[in-house]
Amino acid sequence: MRPPIVARVDRARIAGRWVADAVVELGEAGMRLVPGDEAPPRIRSRIHGTLLPPITDAHVHLGLADAALAAPTTLGRVLDLGWAPAALPALVEAATAAHRGLDVRFAGPFHAAIGGYPSDRAWAPPGAVAELAGASDAVRSVRAQARAGASVIKVSLNAEAGPVPDAAMLAAIVDEAHAHGLLLVAHAQGPGAAERALAAGVDVLAHAPWTERLSDELIGEAAASQTWISTLAMHERDGDPAALERATDNLARFAAAGGAVAYGTDLGNGLTRFDLDDSEVAALRRAGLDGTALVDALLAEHLLPPGPTVTSCTAAVHDDESLLAALLGPPRHRPRPLPHTTFDLEDA
């Protein structure tokens, strides 16, 4: 592990705030603004341009995406939300070999009741679903994922496809995830699933709810405690305009009520290109997320702790609007991720 880099940078977005001509520390645990009274008397290194946390897709399945193709990408960080734990290390290695410094976080398997979603799906390889017989099974499995380095825990509450965890099992999953300091992410689908997830203490929904229109009251409560991962464009790919409309309406009201939104595509589900998805960004805008709210969703700082990758932009990027213009501009000018160990430092 290399020591952190301390350098003066033209501009940076740190903790949601833009700073200019700032001293930053870049290390394994992200980028930190070094206050004036803590800065070394002479900063020897200078980074030109603008730095910000990595652009994050908070819902991917590496095993179903083109993550191992060495094509340029704007993504600096991804969260894999469900795969066989035994297959993950090789997938992470292939993705990081193709994209130097890519920060890969993962959940491990879907936790489900025996026979529950997605154990019957052809895309889910053996081991992708931890089918649980009861609360003690749940505790054992969540503990194993925490030991394996999971960043979050995934639970399947799909009331439209097979059995779902009962109250005792769900409570055990919530409690054990939280005991390890991990957020619990639910796939909530079907009547009452989102309400059940909220009441049980689920922290994150893997998809903006799309199977039913949620009441303003329920959305207000969800907004106070949950993060929702968008995955709106998934419904366009599915050719399901009614689902898209319900998900957009629910997410718009959730965001308007102050709920935290994270950009996520369900990469691997009808979409394989390992990059920022313009359709998902456009769908977020239609849900009223733009400007700072959209940038916050793309960085997902509220969802995942910072890591060793930053996004590097040209000097033309100086605030959230110019950042969005660059992100949606011509590919060759798009911001790109850089691990902090690869900066070419020049004398300040």
Ligand SMILES: [Zn+2]
């Ligand atoms: Zn998914």
